[in-house]
Amino acid sequence: METSTQESPVSANVFTFDSPHPVYAMAFSPSSASPRLALGSFVEDYSNRVEVVGFDEDTLAFRPDPALSFDHPYPPTKLMFHPLSLPLLASVCDSLRLWGLGPDSTELRSVLDNGKSSGYCAPLTSFDWNDVEPRRVGTSSIDTTCTIWDVDRGAIETQLIAHDKEVYDIAWGEAGVFASVSADGSVRMFDLRDKEHSTIVYESPRPDTPLLRLAWNKVDRCYMAVTTMDSNRVVVLDIRSPAAPVAELQRHRASVNAVAWAPHAARHICSAADDGEALIWELPAPITVSGSSAAATTAVASEGIDPVLVYSAGAEINQLQWSSAHPDWIGIAFSNKVNHGVLLVLCFWLELPKMPFPFWSLSLLTMRFLQQFQLLRSKWGSDSKMQREGNWQLVLDVAANMMLVGKYAILP
Template sequence: MAYAYDPVRASDRMPMPAINQEKYTYNYTAPWPVYAMDWSKKKSDGFQIALGSFLEQLSNKLQVISLRGGDNQYQNLGQDFVVTAEADHGYPISKLQWEPARLANKPSDTIATTSDILRLWELTDAEPPSQGGHIPSSSRRLYPNHAKQLKIKTELANNKQTFSAPLTSFDWNEHQPSLIVTSSIDTTCTVWNVETRQAKTQLIAHDREVFDVAFAHGSSDIFASVGADGSVRMFDLRQLEHSTIIYETPAASGKTTSSHHQNQSAAAPSFVSQSLLRLQFNRLEANYLATFQFNSHSVQILDVRVPGVPVTQLFGHADSVNCMSWSPHTAGQIATGADDCQLLLWDMNTAQSKSNNALHGHTQGHHHRHHHSKEAVKPALDPVRAHTAENEINHVSWNYTVPDWLAMASGKTIQALRGDGLK
C-alpha cells in the first residue's frame, strides 16, 4: 500500500530540534536496564529512538525518546532526550525495529518488537485530554509539545501451536516491507506477511536454537540465520528445499554428530561447535556479513561467495562481544560493543592494501556447497576509533538519516555519539 505525505499533519508536529554541531554526545538515562534499541528512519525524526527494558519479570516497557528542544520543562533534568511515548510490554524485548524507510512518509509510525510473539505498534499523536482536563498517568511523562502514544496494531503468533516458543530476533525486509522474518528457540524461522497477518512459510532452520536472522540487503527472498549449532545458514524463499551452510565455528571438541538438515545427508558428520549469537549483512555490500560466537572477543566477517572461512576477523575487545552494527552510509564501516565497556569502530577498507581478499577484492561466484579452507584470510586490522562506556555495551545502532551518528545501550543509559568525535 502506498502512503501519501500529509502536509497538514506534518505541520502540526514539532520539528526535530536542531543538532548542535559542536556537540559530540547526547545522553538519556532510563529507569531500568536497556537492551533493545533502534533509530527512527524518518528524516523529520532523525533523533528519535525506540528502546526496550530488560527486566526479568512481566513488567517491561517499550519507550520512544526524542531529542528535547531548548525551552521546555525538562531543560534542567540533565537529559538530552525526553520520553515521547511509553507502553507496557510484558516480557523483555529481544529486538525492536522501526519500519523501513520507504514507509516513513505515511501519517503514523510503526515499530515491531519480538519477545513471546511478534508485535507491531503504531505510534500516533496522543489523544487529547478528557473534558475534565485529566491527563492519564501513562501520558504525564510525555514531551508536552510532541505528545505521542503507542498502540498495539498487530500480534502475530503460530496458531497451530498451543504454546509459542520465545522469539530471539527478527528482521524487517527493507526491499519488501510487508515481510518480516523471525527466529525462535524451537529451531525454526518464520516469514510473516504483516499486511495479510499470515505466516508465509515456516522452516526448521537449525539443529538447535536459532539466535538471529537477517534478510540480505536489497533482496526480498534471501535471508540468513545463526544459532546454537554454530552455523551460518542461508535460505532463499524461492527454493526452500535447499539451504547453504556458509560458515561453522571451529569445533569445540573432537566429537561429531549427525545432521538431518534439509540438503545434507543424514549420515554426514557435523562438528559440535560453539553458538553463534548474532549476524548482520553489510547494508551497502550484501555479499558480506558479520557474526560472532558466544563468549568470544572477536567478530568474523564473511563473504557469502567464499564459504567456510572469514575474510577477516576483528580482534580488539578484551571481553565478550555483545553487539555490532554496519554503517548504512559508509561501506565497510562497522561498530562493535562488548562487556569490556568498549565501543570500537572498524573500517574494512583499510585491510585492502594488506590482502587481495579484503572487502572489495573477491570475484568468485556464489557457492552452493559448504567447504572448509585450511587457511583463513586474516589481514591485520585495528579499530579506527574507540569509546569507553561506564558499563557493558549491550546494543549499538547507526542512525539511518543523520550520517556519522550512532547510539549505544550501556546499563540504563542510551548515548548518541558522533563518530568523528570518538578517539
C-alpha cells in the same frame, strides 16, 4: 537526561539518556527528521516498558515522549521501526507485535504468533524487517525455526526448520534471501524461491559453539559479520567464498555482544563488548562494493587490523545500533551502578552531508581524514594514548585542523 560534561569537543558529540530500567532492545527511527529511538527495558518480570525518545536540537538532549511510551509483556528482545518510515514499531518476545505510533498515543495493531493451536509460543530471539519488501518480517526462535510473516495480511508466508538447535538471530539480504545463526554453530542462508535447500555459509571451528549475532552489510550484500558466544572476535564473511572468513576482528578484551555495519559505507563496522568498549573498524581491501575488485574473495590477514576509533563506556555494553537516517549517530546501551539503563549516543567523525553532496567528494573527504588520522597515530607511535579513557580528542583535533568543506566539516 543530560549531555556529557567533559570539557572537550567530545562533549558536544556525546549525549546520554538515563532510563529508569535496564535497556537492551534499541532501534533508531529511519525518519529523516531529528534522531529518534525506541528503547526496550530488560526486567526479569512480565511487566516491561518501551520508551520512545527524541533528540531536542534546542537543548541538545534526548527527551522521552510519554505519549508514545507503553507497557510491554516480557522484555522485548528486539525493536525495529518500519523501514519506510511509516508510523509502525515492531517488537518480539513471545510473539511478533506491531504497534501504531500516533501523534499522541500508541496502539497495539496486531499480535502474530504460530502457537495458536497448541497455546504455546516458543520465545522469539530476534527478527528483521525486510527493507526491500517491507511486508515481510522474518523471526527466529528457540524452536529451531525461522518464520517469514506477511505483516500486511497478518499471516505466515512460510516457516522453515532452519537449524538443528536454537536460532539466535536472523537478517535479510535481498528481497527473498535471509540468513540465520544458531546454537549449532552455523550460518545458513535461505532463498525463498527454493525453500527445500539452504547454504551453509560458515561453521564455527569449535563444534557446537553457538553463534549469537548476525549483521548483513546493506551497502555490499556480499558481506556479513557474526559473533560467537563467549568470544572477543567478530568474524567477517564473504558469501561468495563460504566457510573461510575474510577477516577476524580481535581487539576486544571480552565477549562481543553487538555488531553493526555502517549504513552508507561498505568497509566500516562497529562492535561493542563486555569490556565496555565500542570499536569502529575500517576493513582493508579486498572488501569492495559489489565485488568490483578481482581480489574480493581473497582472505585478508586479520591479526593486524586495529580499530580506527575507540569509545570506552566504563560498563558492559549490551547493545548498539547505527542510524540509517543519520549515519553519523551510533547508540550504545549499558547499565550504570544503580542498575538503571543508560543510552549513549555518539555523533562521530563519519558524518554524511546535511545537503546534497556528491558521493565521490564525500569519499575523498573521508579518505583525506583517514590519511591525516594515520599520520597522527604514527606520530604518537602507538594506539595507547588514543584509546585511553575513550579519548577521541586527538581524532577530533585532526578533523578540526583539516577545516573541510565549510559547513560540511567533521565537527558540528
